[in-house]
Amino acid sequence: MYDSKTVLMKKDSLEDLISKLFLAAGLDDWQSNTISQHLVLASLRGVDSHGIIRVPIYLKRIEEGLTNKQLEVSIERETPSTALIDAKNSSGIAIATKGMQLAVQKAKKYGIALVGIKNSNHCGMLAAYTQYAARQDCIALATTNAPPNMAPWGGRERFFGTNPLSYGIPTGSETSIVFDMATSVVARGKIISAHKNNQKIPIGWALSKEGKETTDPQEALEGLCLPVGGPKGYGIALLVDVISGLFTGASYGPHIGDLYKDFENKQNVGHFFFVTRADLFQSLQEFKRSMDKMVKEIKQIPLAEGVERIYLPGEIENKTMKDRKIKGIPVSPEIRNDFIELAIKYQIPTDLITPLQMRENR
Amino acid sequence: MYDSKTVLMKKDSLEDLISKLFLAAGLDDWQSNTISQHLVLASLRGVDSHGIIRVPIYLKRIEEGLTNKQLEVSIERETPSTALIDAKNSSGIAIATKGMQLAVQKAKKYGIALVGIKNSNHCGMLAAYTQYAARQDCIALATTNAPPNMAPWGGRERFFGTNPLSYGIPTGSETSIVFDMATSVVARGKIISAHKNNQKIPIGWALSKEGKETTDPQEALEGLCLPVGGPKGYGIALLVDVISGLFTGASYGPHIGDLYKDFENKQNVGHFFFVTRADLFQSLQEFKRSMDKMVKEIKQIPLAEGVERIYLPGEIENKTMKDRKIKGIPVSPEIRNDFIELAIKYQIPTDLITPLQMRENR
Numbered sequence: 113m114y115d116s117k118t119v120l121m122k123k124d125s126l127e128d129l130i131s132k133l134f135l136a137a138g139l140d141d142w143q144s145n146t147i148s149q150h151l152v153l154a155s156l157r158g159v160d161s162h163g164i165i166r167v168p169i170y171l172k173r174i175e176e177g178l179t180n181k182q183l184e185v186s187i188e189r190e191t192p193s194t195a196l197i198d199a200k201n202s203s204g205i206a207i208a209t210k211g212m213q214l215a216v217q218k219a220k221k222y223g224i225a226l227v228g229i230k231n232s233n234h235c236g237m238l239a240a241y242t243q244y245a246a247r248q249d250c251i252a253l254a255t256t257n258a259p260p261n262m263a264p265w266g267g268r269e270r271f272f273g274t275n276p277l278s279y280g281i282p283t284g285s286e287t288s289i290v291f292d293m294a295t296s297v298v299a300r301g302k303i304i305s306a307h308k309n310n311q312k313i314p315i316g317w318a319l320s321k322e323g324k325e326t327t328d329p330q331e332a333l334e335g336l337c338l339p340v341g342g343p344k345g346y347g348i349a350l351l352v353d354v355i356s357g358l359f360t361g362a363s364y365g366p367h368i369g370d371l372y373k374d375f376e377n378k379q380n381v382g383h384f385f386f387v388t389r390a391d392l393f394q395s396l397q398e399f400k401r402s403m404d405k406m407v408k409e410i411k412q413i414p415l416a417e418g419v420e421r422i423y424l425p426g427e428i429e430n431k432t433m434k435d436r437k438i439k440g441i442p443v444s445p446e447i448r449n450d451f452i453e454l455a456i457k458y459q460i461p462t463d464l465i466t467p468l469q470m471r472e473n474r
Numbered sequence: 475m476y477d478s479k480t481v482l483m484k485k486d487s488l489e490d491l492i493s494k495l496f497l498a499a500g501l502d503d504w505q506s507n508t509i510s511q512h513l514v515l516a517s518l519r520g521v522d523s524h525g526i527i528r529v530p531i532y533l534k535r536i537e538e539g540l541t542n543k544q545l546e547v548s549i550e551r552e553t554p555s556t557a558l559i560d561a562k563n564s565s566g567i568a569i570a571t572k573g574m575q576l577a578v579q580k581a582k583k584y585g586i587a588l589v590g591i592k593n594s595n596h597c598g599m600l601a602a603y604t605q606y607a608a609r610q611d612c613i614a615l616a617t618t619n620a621p622p623n624m625a626p627w628g629g630r631e632r633f634f635g636t637n638p639l640s641y642g643i644p645t646g647s648e649t650s651i652v653f654d655m656a657t658s659v660v661a662r663g664k665i666i667s668a669h670k671n672n673q674k675i676p677i678g679w680a681l682s683k684e685g686k687e688t689t690d691p692q693e694a695l696e697g698l699c700l701p702v703g704g705p706k707g708y709g710i711a712l713l714v715d716v717i718s719g720l721f722t723g724a725s726y727g728p729h730i731g732d733l734y735k736d737f738e739n740k741q742n743v744g745h746f747f748f749v750t751r752a753d754l755f756q757s758l759q760e761f762k763r764s765m766d767k768m769v770k771e772i773k774q775i776p777l778a779e780g781v782e783r784i785y786l787p788g789e790i791e792n793k794t795m796k797d798r799k800i801k802g803i804p805v806s807p808e809i810r811n812d813f814i815e816l817a818i819k820y821q822i823p824t825d826l827i828t829p830l831q832m833r834e835n836r
Binding site for chain 2: 188189191192193194196222223224226228230251263264265266267268269271279281289291293297323340341343344345347350351353354355358359360361364365366386388390392393394398399402403406409410413414415416417419421422423424425
């Protein structure tokens with residue numbers, strides 16, 4: 113459900129615009145293109161919470177000197193199959209892209225690989241990294257920690273982030289299976305997106321700061337996210353914080369700087385990328401054949417009442433992507449205004465922000 | 475809540491009894507002791523679903539020739555940091571214990587390790603393996619697949635097992651953090667345990683085979699388990715099946731033999747053990763100091779209404795263990811009868827099955 117003033121923009125125009133903005137803000141070509149393509153990919157896949165709405169805050173943190181304009185890939189510790197990267201406060205998407213590339217390279221050579229990254233920033237949508245690995249015929253697991261928004265199970269004060277985890281698995285004739293979940297009932301980004309788009313949120317997503325149920329995204333953003341499955345989501349959030357944060361030497365939980373509110377401190381987020389060749393224990397052909405068989409079997413399961421089809425992880429996002437590549441990516445009036453202001457500020461032609469069409473109110 | 479006829483038995487007596495039973499069934503000393511200690515540990519920790527109630531079915535499958543009496547640790551593929559073990563249908567607990575030992579050994583030497591096991595059987599409680607690794611100053615992740623009990627999200631036919639995942643993380647002054655969850659709302663074992671103990675189950679755990687909500691464990695066992703968090707639990711169950719099963723070359727989903735019902739086929743379950751040294755990216759002292767700091771901070775979080783304390787993963791189980799080491803392990807009349815029958819059958823003195831005391835009905 114979009115606002116009547118939500119417009120649609122072409123993938124290429126958005127990539128061009130966003131890349132120019134980051135370039136104007138002082139990042140190099142590779143970083144500007146990488147960040148731009150990553151954010152537009154998220155929006156294309158319908159993961160609006162991690163897409164183009166992040167442009168203004170990323171730029172603001174670069175401007176304020178809270179994110180390093182230079183990309184520094186400083187390998188602090190290394191073995192054939194592992195590496196610890198000190199991001200030295202580089203842009204999260206840029207350093208995480210480099211980190212996953214290194215992990216895949218090592219896994220290709222040594223079978224498995226683990227890359228940890230510390231002193232990093234918000235790295236966008238994890239699915240982008242695990243999808244990349246899956247396309248290289250690897251199985252990948254990626255986690256990152258995040259600023260505090262959930263209480264430990266039984267508590268009533270923010271401690272853990274909505275610490276997401278993602279995986280990517282290659283298949284044969286099918287597209288890769290790509291899963292990406294927040295350990296909260298929903299990603300905080302979805303609440304931010306609802307807020308930006310003037311939508312209400314369902315009961316059960318979050319609590320207000322008084323610990324009460326709420327449908328108001330503003331109240332939810334000031335309150336607590338709830339972990340998925342209660343103690344199970346709490347347990348996974350704790351794991352993600354340990355392997356992304358404490359294990360790599362990055363910050364964790366309540367010590368992570370808030371992306372939107374803390375302009376005094378760097379974030380010091382950590383990322384954890386584990387990759388294995390899909391053909392470590394059998395031929396690639398055998399593995400892919402099993403995967404395709406499983407996918408086919410899942411698709412043949414009788415449907416529950418009211419369900420139209422069974423989706424594999426990432427399949428809805430692929431469907432949305434195909435759709436948005438043709439019809440365009442929805443841009444809310446708030447985001448469009450942000451883009452116009454930023455274009456003026458960075459002296460970029462505002463005609464890049466031309467909507468495809470006006471969207472019907474529906 | 476125990477049945478009035480539930481008795482309490484000492485840890486040592488149970489270990490002795492169970493070890494003698496497996497020895498009599500034809501397993502060697504090491505296997506008998508390992509399986510016995512594993513099952514009693516699960517019962518001690520309060521994980522009754524994966525404890526001593528598994529003795530009769532494990533023995534039955536050995537008797538019927540469905541589980542190999544010989545332990546065969548056949549390494550089919552190996553690199554410095556990885557190994558694929560063909561279990562050749564050995565006892566699941568025995569081979570998984572060997573597999574985690576190998577993973578820890580490799581991780582100690584090469585930083586990280588991945589051990590996959592195929593052609594295996596039900597391997598008990600994953601927490602036993604990850605706890606072992608954590609005590610060796612490693613962070614471990616363990617998964618196993620299981621016979622079909624959950625539908626893919628949107629379906630109404632069994633496909634995935636309640637595919638559990640577990641992790642273990644060492645700390646400094648605190649005990650290790652050990653997490654173990656089924657990807658269903660609850661472990662199927664908990665429903666089996668409720669059934670054995672004549673207890674009802676809460677709404678929301680499972681559906682009957684007609685797809686209706688139920689509180690009857692019998693109906694639930696014939697029906698479907700529900701994945702935790704809906705599509706999120708489905709996504710994790712799929713990952714666990716791929717990395718434990720399809721990736722190792724073991725069976726998966728609907729092709730896995732049911733432990734309790736299928737006496738025609740071997741199970742061909744797969745296990746996946748990933749281990750990293752906790753000190754891969756910093757000194758062990760630094761890592762443990764951060765862990766202890768985090769634990770302390772979590773304990774200081776203000777409590778939600780009606781909550782007495784915040785627990786870390788594994789803490790409730792440790793508390794139960796301390797308690798049961800002193801007071802004894804509850805043994806229901808059904809399990810006690812099973813033990814008496816088995817002792818007679820295998821010509822083991824039944825006086826090993828002496829309860830500590832009769833328990834008050836409460």
